[in-house]
């Protein structure tokens with residue numbers, strides 16, 4: 001299982017995000033973002049796939065320190081996708097994420113900042129955030 005930051009491209013399906021990833025046609029390893037060579041077996045050329053729009057929180061951390069490119073505070077989660085790849089995403093919600101909870105992958109502004117503006121990027125929307133919108 002590879003662990004990467006969710007800075008890859010994505011497709012939008014209604015309000016949910018499907019991250020672009022690569023699957024090795026030889027050994028089946030999945031990488032997000034994709035690459036040109038399989039890091040597991042060395043096969044050249046990965047098939048493009050779209051990850052599911054839902055994942056499971058493996059763990060999280062709260063970031064308190066802003067940088068020129070990221071505005072704190074914000075939570076980062078490691079999300080496990082059904083395609084057997086783990087991706088780091090900012091969380092969307094007021095409370096702490098819950099380990100093991102199901103999250104939807106959605107587009108939302110921040111925490112990345114460019115030219116003083118929060119820019120849209122994929123987020124893991126937690127159950128607490130979902131119920132605020134559904135209620």
Ligand SMILES: [Zn+2]
Nearest residue numbers: 024027038041
């Ligand atoms: Zn491979």
